[in-house]
Amino acid sequence: MKFITRGIIIKRMPYRESSALCHCLSENHGKITIIASGCNKETSRFTGLLEPFNLLNLELNRSPKSEIFNLNNAGIVRGYLNNVNYQTNLLIHAAAELLMQIDFTEEEGEEFFYLLDSYCAYLHNSKYHPFLVFLRFTLRLFSLLGIPLNTSCSSCNKPEVSYFTTYNNGFLCLNCYSQTTSKTGFTENCSGSYQRVAEDREDYSGSTVPLSSETTEILRNIYRMDGIDRQLVTSPFIDDIKKIILMHFNSSFHKLFNLKSLKDYHV
Ligand SMILES: [Zn+2]
Secondary structure (H helix, E strand, O other): OEEEEEEEEEEEEEEOOOEEEEEEEEOOOEEEEEEEOOOOOOOOOOOOOOOOOEEEEEEEEOOOOOOOEEEEEEEEEEEOOOOOOHHHHHHHHHHHHHHHOOOOOOOOHHHHHHHHHHHHHHHHHOOOOHHHHHHHHHHHHHHHOOOOOOOOEOOOOOOOOOEEEOOOOEEEOHHHHHHHHHHHOEEEOOOOOEEEOOHHHHOOOOOEEEOOHHHHHHHHHOOOHHHOOHHHOOHHHHHHHHHHHHHHHHHHHOOOOOOHHHOOOOO
């Protein structure tokens, strides 16, 4: 059977002598695996096409019994890693890394394809700091997954938040945080962060991040990015956001997520 779809190559691996196996996020079929036969031969018409983060028009076929598609034809629409600096390259990989750890159906795949495609395109044109674009990507991703993360206080809705906690599944302002800690028996540990002394202490997903002042200020304005001073995008902010993204995923899906692409990311 023949299939026509757009797709973004996420990862390419050598396969047998001269072929490649590609993981791809497609518009019509969700996450798919494609075999490109003979694509590593010098004479292959696929030379240079199947590179990570190329957006392609794909013509595929698949036998009814197989999960894997064969590549008949491909045409490039856009190469999203062309003309981006190393740091932006890492942010593109980070978005795909998160998407590849999420289970979704073929039908749901379309939304995630559009999300990744528009995010990559936006990173090329945006006047905003690329890490802010990444943060907006993850907030949109959380919404699509049905685990929205409200950036104001989850208890009183005040826009200035001081903590992120998985016990509340969200942010808390200073005032609501103090009330929560006095009620539920949180305790301050020597590093200054807070953990609940309780039976579920082993639960990796349960913890609290005290937010840097930059994080507080950026979250207050994240939906009107013109109001954000680029100077606020600092290492403490980036560390806070990386932690919050992973904690929110871990506690929502009860498995450990990775964000290895951002290990070397810095401002
Ligand atoms: Zn509050």
